[in-house]
Amino acid sequence: DQQVKQNSPSLSVQEGRISILNCDYTNSMFDYFLWYKKYPAEGPTFLISISSIKDKNEDGRFTVFLNKSAKHLSLHIVPSQPGDSAVYFCAASGYSGGGADGLTFGKGTHLIIQP
């Protein structure tokens, strides 16, 4: 039973355009959401987070949107750059059974930025 779902295994975007990565969750107890970026043979790197009391958080080229009623969040990257090519993981935290404060991750989306 996957509580955090990233339904697109991969996404290809042209350099300079907007990348939109999507994530859905099923557990209404999640109250804190994060995006991580991962390069091969490295650990995940924190990108941006959002609390359930907000619907948007912005940090430079990265913006995360949260739609609680739809149990959906998205990460927007604009403009996309070649160094953004990586696997992006959506993660959620809350009293979900995955550990009260442990993170529950999606399977990831491989973002490929084409020149």
Place this chain on the structure above:
Amino acid sequence: DTGVSQDPRHKITKRGQNVTFRCDPISEHNRLYWYRQTLGQGPEFLTYFQNEAQLEKSRLLSDRFSAERPKGSFSTLEIQRTEQGDSAMYLCASSLERSEAFFGQGTRLTVV
């Protein structure tokens, strides 16, 4: 501080052997987490410590797995009687209270 450090980076072991991994968190972080990641999956939560207390254990953590965090500093994860299904990347992360967790580079375990 250079971030979360894990040792070793790679470990190859024969089935049935015991292995131990070490994690050194960011020094001021009081929370420490262990995760496991297999190919094509996201990291899966195993256990977490608040200071030296182990507060949560996933059902993924069988009785062959044990984790410690003596004195609330570094942590060790031991796997006894390793099985081929234990082959994975073992990730450690730390955080300050309930904030974003910072991950180490992981220990890749291969059981042959």
